[in-house]
Amino acid sequence: EVQLQQSGAELVKPGASVKLSCKTSGYTFSNYYMSWLKQMPGQNIEWIGNIYGGNGGTGYNQKFKGKATLTVDKSSSTAYMDLSSLTSEDSAVYFCARGRYYGYPYFDYWGQGVMVTVSS
Amino acid sequence: DIQMTQSPASLSASLGETVTIQCRASEDIYSGLAWYQQKPGKSPQLLIYGASSLQDGVPSRFSGSGSGTQYSLKISSMQTEDEGVYFCQQGLKYPLTFGSGTKLEIK
Numbered sequence: 368e369v370q371l372q373q374s375g376a377e378l379v380k381p382g383a384s385v386k387l388s389c390k391t392s393g394y395t396f397s398n399y400y401m402s403w404l405k406q407m408p409g410q411n412i413e414w415i416g417n418i419y420g421g422n423g424g425t426g427y428n429q430k431f432k433g434k435a436t437l438t439v440d441k442s443s444s445t446a447y448m449d450l451s452s453l454t455s456e457d458s459a460v461y462f463c464a465r466g467r468y469y470g471y472p473y474f475d476y477w478g479q480g481v482m483v484t485v486s487s
Numbered sequence: 488d489i490q491m492t493q494s495p496a497s498l499s500a501s502l503g504e505t506v507t508i509q510c511r512a513s514e515d516i517y518s519g520l521a522w523y524q525q526k527p528g529k530s531p532q533l534l535i536y537g538a539s540s541l542q543d544g545v546p547s548r549f550s551g552s553g554s555g556t557q558y559s560l561k562i563s564s565m566q567t568e569d570e571g572v573y574f575c576q577q578g579l580k581y582p583l584t585f586g587s588g589t590k591l592e593i594k
Binding site: 402411471475478 | 519521523529530531532533536537540542574576578579581582583584585586587588
């Protein structure tokens, strides 16, 4: 069974950084892309970027360049996202989601999401 | 970026009713479209990909259609468990983008 298990909720101060994790199981991690997505309360979903589990190659939404940094640890089948210089605009739920290519990229499995709250 | 516009923003339907949700892309996306269902406090679930292909395990009352810039999701017989928010997503170009969602409730 494919599972994506995300780390717990974070409360961080403005200006700080946070590292989120997404531990996977049930599939060959190195054969798939992992995407990260942002959803603010009651709002749209935004794609932040993706990373290939095989070689760590990344692609980013221009909007999140400089804000998010994606990495992987193949040995533990875990994907990570660092968010830096946090502001209130970064308060949101963040999802990891496995990329599946049916001709075009979609997301067939999602983590449960992690709430990041930026507050002093 | 490709803009995805969904309509309506919300709707309510009776049990057994047929429901249709629309999604329009700002340019031709060549059927590179997916639909997701999200329930409160949960992560989205893939329903349809490639505009009309049903994801494994998704009930057959869900169907997708469309081409070019216009797409739709149909639920042929509304069930209680179909309440939630539905999003479309284009896969043609990066950055991947989503519609703003349609909230579906039972009447």
